[in-house]
Amino acid sequence: MKQLAEQIARTDEVPILLTEEAQKFTQEVIGRSGERVDWCYQCGKCTAGCPVTFAMDIEPSRVMRLVQLGQEERVLRSKAIWLCVGCQTCTTRCPQEIDIAKVMDTLREMATEKGYAADREVVTFFKSFLDNIRKYGRTFEPMLVFQYNLKSGHLFQDADKAPLLLSKGKLPMRPSKGSMSVQRIFDALEGNKR
Amino acid sequence: MTAYAYFPGCSAHGTAKEYDQSTRSVCARLEIELNEIPEWVCCGASPAHAVNHLLSFSLVAKNLDLSPTNQIVTGCAACFNRFKTTLYTLQHDRPLWERIRQIVQPTKLNGSDFRIAHLLEVICDDFGLDNLKERVVKPINGLKVACYYGCLLVRPPRIMAFDDPDNPTKMDELMKAIGAEPVEWEFKTECCGAFHAIPHPEIVLALTSKILQAAKDANADVISVACPMCQINLDLRQLDLKKQGKNFDIPVLYFTQILGLALGIAENELGLDRLIIDPLPKLKERQVV
Numbered sequence: 001m002k003q004l005a006e007q008i009a010r011t012d013e014v015p016i017l018l019t020e021e022a023q024k025f026t027q028e029v030i031g032r033s034g035e036r037v038d039w040c041y042q043c044g045k046c047t048a049g050c051p052v053t054f055a056m057d058i059e060p061s062r063v064m065r066l067v068q069l070g071q072e073e074r075v076l077r078s079k080a081i082w083l084c085v086g087c088q089t090c091t092t093r094c095p096q097e098i099d100i101a102k103v104m105d106t107l108r109e110m111a112t113e114k115g116y117a118a119d120r121e122v123v124t125f126f127k128s129f130l131d132n133i134r135k136y137g138r139t140f141e142p143m144l145v146f147q148y149n150l151k152s153g154h155l156f157q158d159a160d161k162a163p164l165l166l167s168k169g170k171l172p173m174r175p176s177k178g179s180m181s182v183q184r185i186f187d188a189l190e191g192n193k194r
Numbered sequence: 195m196t197a198y199a200y201f202p203g204c205s206a207h208g209t210a211k212e213y214d215q216s217t218r219s220v221c222a223r224l225e226i227e228l229n230e231i232p233e234w235v236c237c238g239a240s241p242a243h244a245v246n247h248l249l250s251f252s253l254v255a256k257n258l259d260l261s262p263t264n265q266i267v268t269g270c271a272a273c274f275n276r277f278k279t280t281l282y283t284l285q286h287d288r289p290l291w292e293r294i295r296q297i298v299q300p301t302k303l304n305g306s307d308f309r310i311a312h313l314l315e316v317i318c319d320d321f322g323l324d325n326l327k328e329r330v331v332k333p334i335n336g337l338k339v340a341c342y343y344g345c346l347l348v349r350p351p352r353i354m355a356f357d358d359p360d361n362p363t364k365m366d367e368l369m370k371a372i373g374a375e376p377v378e379w380e381f382k383t384e385c386c387g388a389f390h391a392i393p394h395p396e397i398v399l400a401l402t403s404k405i406l407q408a409a410k411d412a413n414a415d416v417i418s419v420a421c422p423m424c425q426i427n428l429d430l431r432q433l434d435l436k437k438q439g440k441n442f443d444i445p446v447l448y449f450t451q452i453l454g455l456a457l458g459i460a461e462n463e464l465g466l467d468r469l470i471i472d473p474l475p476k477l478k479e480r481q482v483v
Contacts (some may be wrong), residue, residue, distance in 0.1 A: 121393035
């Protein structure tokens, strides 16, 4: 009880008793994103403006609340964080000026590191995209789609459009390459992690 | 005339070839010098910042290092957003800037004193609409245009500082200057679903059908865009929507293509034939071509 009273007395904290582990998660999200998720007072503007709320398992304002409550697994295993498309509407409208889209980036990074990433399609797409950059310095669209279809198992997705795109000159046969020094960037970042 | 370092973006070599083509034609006609950044690399787009912020900033920093001048222009709203976000973040976070420098190992990049402009800014603000009016040889009279800005040109406004985030008018003013009639509509900055076109196409179809319907309801002849991602989602996906019984049949042109017509540039130099929904019937009906 003494601990509870102390926590309520500290006005900058949510007067709810959280386990140490739960608090650690909340603090990690705030620390890594640099965004005061604890300032969210559940007005719901982010959820109302989000174009993909209709497809989410947990809507954006509830994701913020679950972060405040230290619900690590529920947040990091959600599909919602992968369905966020980064349109920045929530960030633009938040009355507490929380960069919610940036918090979503942080949550995806954490979910990836912990192996929790829940949306196979989006994860496969991102991975194919980044593989393209590493290989060519740029994305090579035909290869990106081919790789995605192969790895995701959606083998013939959009295959019906290939002849038309080809006739419009939109399907190049060879990649346009950028500086291969990107490989050093990828290597340096992998070294950082280790 | 000012010279700009030009960042075409990855889709310029594929799905958005006509954007690159019409951009180069329009700038040549206006004597705006574009110097393509040699060996430019992908900005990382959404997949990089979504899972690894260091990678995202490093890829943009690499391009800054490769750039011949500190004034960079791009036509892609997403690349524009990544460049501006990176510069904004690095300018406000010196320790992070140092960390990115260690990762990228730049050869000549010192400070972060760069200007990233979207092509709309170069034409509307730098070149100027008054100057532009004098170059119009074939006013686009009578063409009703729904100007679509999408998300990343305008949001977040604190960083992008491009235009009003809810009701931007820069492209509308450009259309007026060349004689076209921009329509009033409410979907200027609604999201098209962006990269979900591949992992979750059903999301893109739901969002684009609302945007296309709103343009139809506003009696627009065509939609004008300033982003390759928005363009392909609104144009190509009309084929999928047709299969669902939603037949919009509304052409989606890059603003550079409409501008090019007003400047008297030949259709084949603007890549009008590369668009999925053929714009010619509508343009002929309005006597634009």
